[in-house]
Amino acid sequence: MKTTFILMIIALFSTSAFGREFTQTGVAMEPTLKAGEKVEIGFFSLFSYEPERWDVVAVKNPHEFNLMVFRIVGLPNENIRLEKDGIYINNVKVELPSRLAQAGIYYWPASAVKRNKKSGNDVYQTGEEEYFLLGDNTLKANDSRFELGMIPRASIVNKVSGNL
Known part of the structure; x- marks a missing residue:
């Protein structure tokens, strides 16, 4: 019975024994992921994955009933402030990983993005088990700065595989 249940979960949530392929739609994660690019969402690590900043x-x-891909910037119980000179977590400026900086990724404050989207004052607070997510193309991403809001841990499926 237990074996049958595990096999049903594997069949339901993955297209292979190791993961599920996902095709990026939209430009929210460019240049990291381009529209139409395929990535793998690991299956076995799903049971032990602990989200980390920059994943x-x-x-x-x-x-909607679909998946989205974003980068984790804020962890639970953090105060996140986006300013023109960078990202501040709990009032301490954090440096982007060098691979992101070299790719030209910059996380714009919501106030600098001119759109008709609900936005706050560029200061965000995550609660217990909540994460603040941004798209690498923050001029085009509808992420935690806007309608998406804070994301509960239960909504994070898994880390996307690859050199991201």
Whole structure:
């Protein structure tokens, strides 16, 4: 019975024994992931994955029945402030990993993005088991700065595999 249940879960949530392929739609994660690019969402690590800052993750869309891909910037119980000179976590400026900086990725404050989207004052607070996610193309991403809001841990499916 237990073996049958595990096999059913594997069949339901993955297209291979090791993961599920995901095709990026939209430009929210460019230049890291381009529209139409395929990545793998690991299956076995799903049971032990602990989200970390800068991970690229697959997330259940709270508004539709699909997946989205974003980068984790804020962890639970953090105060995140986006300013023109960078990202501040709990009032301490954090440096982007060198691979992101070299790729030209910059996380714009919501106030610098001119759109008709709900935005805050560029200061965000995560609660217990909540994460702040951004798209690498913050001029085009509809991420935690806007309608997406804070993401509960239960909505994070897994880390996306690859050199992201």
